[in-house]
Amino acid sequence: MPDNLSSIADMSSILYQRRARVSEIADIPGMSKDNWKSRLIKGIEAQGKSQREVSLAAGRGPGYVNSLLKEGKDPTIENLILVCRAANLSLAYVLFGFEISRETEDIVRALESTSPERRNGLLQFLQNENETRLLPSHEAKGPASD
DSSP, X not given: OOXXXXXXXXXXXXXXXXXXXXXXXXXXXXXXXXXXXXXXXXXXXXXXXXXXXXXXXTTSOTTHHHHXXXXXXXXXXXXXXXXXXXXXXXHHXXXXXXXXXXXXXXXXXXXXXSOHHHHHHHHHHHHHHHHHHHSOHHHHTOSOOO
16 A cells, blocks of 8 residues: 555544545655655654654654554644654655755745735745846946946
């Protein structure tokens, strides 16, 4: 069974044969078995934490992280977010292998709650700032005054 994420509530139990129900967003690129699990393991170890400690800090049972990593349990997105926060890892790092700061995650979260017009305006502003920085210094300052 492939490793998946699910936005549907975790239904893992004997009744559900220890598998989470899978939603339409189950196949997230970068979520191959070896990639996200190995990054989560390495990240937890780098933080000097135990899997049990991370499981409890995430508000799950003491063996939850172990069940994800060793028993093939598929996490819900919400549970993986909780585990990443408890391990002090970014979700982007665990899922895709690149790190973004907590501040950047907060900015993205704030952007998602604003209007499309404001997001577009901010994007244009940032693109203009980047273009200005890429220009040679004499062009960035504008025309020379006589």
